[in-house]
Amino acid sequence: MKDYRAYSFWLETCGDDLTPRPPLDGSIEVDVAIMGAGFTGLWTAYKLLRRDPSLSVAVIEKEIAGFGASGRNGGWCFSGFPVSPRELTRRYDAESARAVSLAMFDSVDDVGRVCTEEDIDAHYARGGEREIARAYYDLPQLREMWAEFDAIGLGDQMQVLDAEQTAARIRVNGAVGSFFNPHGAAVQPARLARGLAHAVERHGGRIYEQTAVTGYQPGPNPKLLTGRGEVRARRAVVLAGEAYLASLPGMGRAIIPLTSHIVVTEPLSPDIWEQIGWEDRAVMGGFGTHGGYLQRTADGRIAFGPYRGVYPYGSRITDALDRQEAIFEHARRSARLWFPALAGVRFTHAWGGVFGMPRDRMPTMSFDPRSGIAMAFGYTGEGVATANLSGRVLADAIAEVDSDLLHLPMTRHQPRPWEPEPARWTGVTFVRRERDKQLRLVERTGRYPERKSLAQRFYNW
Numbered sequence: 001m002k003d004y005r006a007y008s009f010w011l012e013t014c015g016d017d018l019t020p021r022p023p024l025d026g027s028i029e030v031d032v033a034i035m036g037a038g039f040t041g042l043w044t045a046y047k048l049l050r051r052d053p054s055l056s057v058a059v060i061e062k063e064i065a066g067f068g069a070s071g072r073n074g075g076w077c078f079s080g081f082p083v084s085p086r087e088l089t090r091r092y093d094a095e096s097a098r099a100v101s102l103a104m105f106d107s108v109d110d111v112g113r114v115c116t117e118e119d120i121d122a123h124y125a126r127g128g129e130r131e132i133a134r135a136y137y138d139l140p141q142l143r144e145m146w147a148e149f150d151a152i153g154l155g156d157q158m159q160v161l162d163a164e165q166t167a168a169r170i171r172v173n174g175a176v177g178s179f180f181n182p183h184g185a186a187v188q189p190a191r192l193a194r195g196l197a198h199a200v201e202r203h204g205g206r207i208y209e210q211t212a213v214t215g216y217q218p219g220p221n222p223k224l225l226t227g228r229g230e231v232r233a234r235r236a237v238v239l240a241g242e243a244y245l246a247s248l249p250g251m252g253r254a255i256i257p258l259t260s261h262i263v264v265t266e267p268l269s270p271d272i273w274e275q276i277g278w279e280d281r282a283v284m285g286g287f288g289t290h291g292g293y294l295q296r297t298a299d300g301r302i303a304f305g306p307y308r309g310v311y312p313y314g315s316r317i318t319d320a321l322d323r324q325e326a327i328f329e330h331a332r333r334s335a336r337l338w339f340p341a342l343a344g345v346r347f348t349h350a351w352g353g354v355f356g357m358p359r360d361r362m363p364t365m366s367f368d369p370r371s372g373i374a375m376a377f378g379y380t381g382e383g384v385a386t387a388n389l390s391g392r393v394l395a396d397a398i399a400e401v402d403s404d405l406l407h408l409p410m411t412r413h414q415p416r417p418w419e420p421e422p423a424r425w426t427g428v429t430f431v432r433r434e435r436d437k438q439l440r441l442v443e444r445t446g447r448y449p450e451r452k453s454l455a456q457r458f459y460n461w
């Protein structure tokens with residue numbers, strides 16, 4: 001039996017017994033069969049059951065609820081969407097871009113509301129999202145972030161702060177300014193995932209763990225296939241495996257897994273917190289080679305996730321991917337650069353996981369009533385709040401109610417296939433290396449190149 005507590009600090013400290021639930025034992029028939037007990041599968045189950053408590057819903061999970069990215073992420077429950085408002089406007093129109101942002105704002109609220117209603121102690125702290133510029137040449141990025149929202153009529157909700165205003169909230173070494181988005185909350189993600197799983201069960205859903213889905217069949221009675229029996233669905237089969245979907249037959253080119261990694265300190269002393277500030281616990285990020293995503297945890301630690309990762313050849317996900325010592329060391333160094341007060345502080349945990357990246361960066365949230373197949377995936381590392389939106393969208397779609405959510409562009413999105421190997425690995429690895437090289441050049445020259453490189457544009461990077 002795996003020691004699931006070892007997969008992240010969050011799982012270790014989620015306060016829940018991680019003993020797996022019983023597996024599927026023979027074929028069953030339900031209304032809705034869901035593959036994957038991460039945020040996407042659990043929100044979809046939860047929203048369906050809240051809408052219609054008479055539905056029978058089964059969630060089929062290979063490991064345990066929260067085993068994947070949902071139990072390992074940075075805990076940024078924020079309104080960020082993988083495709084920016086400007087790019088959504090370019091691909092669709094300004095109205096769609098605005099609708100996506102507003103739906104994401106609602107998701108951040110909804111996560112907090114459900115935590116309260118269901119008594120899920122996910123350490124939800126509504127402090128907003130703060131992006132810090134630690135070099136003057138990053139200041140235009142802050143203004144650009146604001147301008148993107150302003151162009152869709154939401155600029156009044158966002159703020160750009162100068163160095164002094166930023167320091168009044170948080171003391172980051174070398175900070176010259178920041179962007180603030182109030183639509184963000186820090187969460188303890190494994191507590192959220194485990195709490196949601198219990199809520200799904202309280203509302204009548206069944207979760208089968210230790211049961212791997214090996215395939216699916218569309219049709220009037222779609223089904224999930226497993227080595228322990230079939231799960232036949234009267235209404236819909238939902239594919240909610242994010243990066244892991246790459247290993248399902250027929251899905252290998254719809255999504256690729258990329259790793260992300262996090263290190264966390266021991267709880268900091270009141271003295272150090274006095275120096276740093278950060279009382280609002282806003283989730284916080286920054287740019288450059290030492291950029292990353294940060295959280296002040298409820299128990300007073302700093303979690304730091306660097307923007308560095310690995311694409312495994314052939315999209316093969318293994319536990320060995322989680323342990324990248326060079327990336328951990330880089331993260332610890334970056335955290336100390338941000339906060340010199342961490343010099344003598346111990347880092348107690350380090351882990352990794354995989355998130356899914358679609359070829360065009362656009363998430364898919366779709367249901368095809370003819371095939372009975374629903375799917376939601378492709379969050380490119382911004383899936384904590386987005387998965388809640390997926391759950392709301394799929395619940396409306398499967399229940400066949402017409403709602404504004406069903407007009408969002410993700411509902412009609414067809415994933416663009418990734419190139420086959422070895423072109424895929426070569427391309428992704430090349431672009432990632434080129435991006436790191438470019439960041440180093442920016443730091444040497446003090447300015448960004450006028451245009452993205454051809455390779456970056458090719459991959460929507």
Ligand SMILES: Cc1cc2nc3c(=O)[nH]c(=O)nc-3n(C[C@H](O)[C@H](O)[C@H](O)COP(=O)(O)OP(=O)(O)OC[C@H]3O[C@@H](n4cnc5c(N)ncnc54)[C@H](O)[C@@H]3O)c2cc1C
Nearest residue numbers: 036038039040062068069070073074076213353382383384
């Ligand atoms: C280190 C890291 C940091 C991140 N930080 C953030 C952040 O701060 N904010 C943010 O918004 N997003 C972040 N993300 C992304 C975010 O965590 C994900 O987008 C989100 O959790 C995806 O949820 P999911 O349910 O779709 O997928 P997952 O949580 O990956 O769930 C998929 C589930 O499917 C199961 N599964 C796999 N194969 C099978 C099978 N064959 N049969 C049955 N079940 C199967 C897995 O065990 C897993 O439980 C981060 C991701 C990582 C890895």
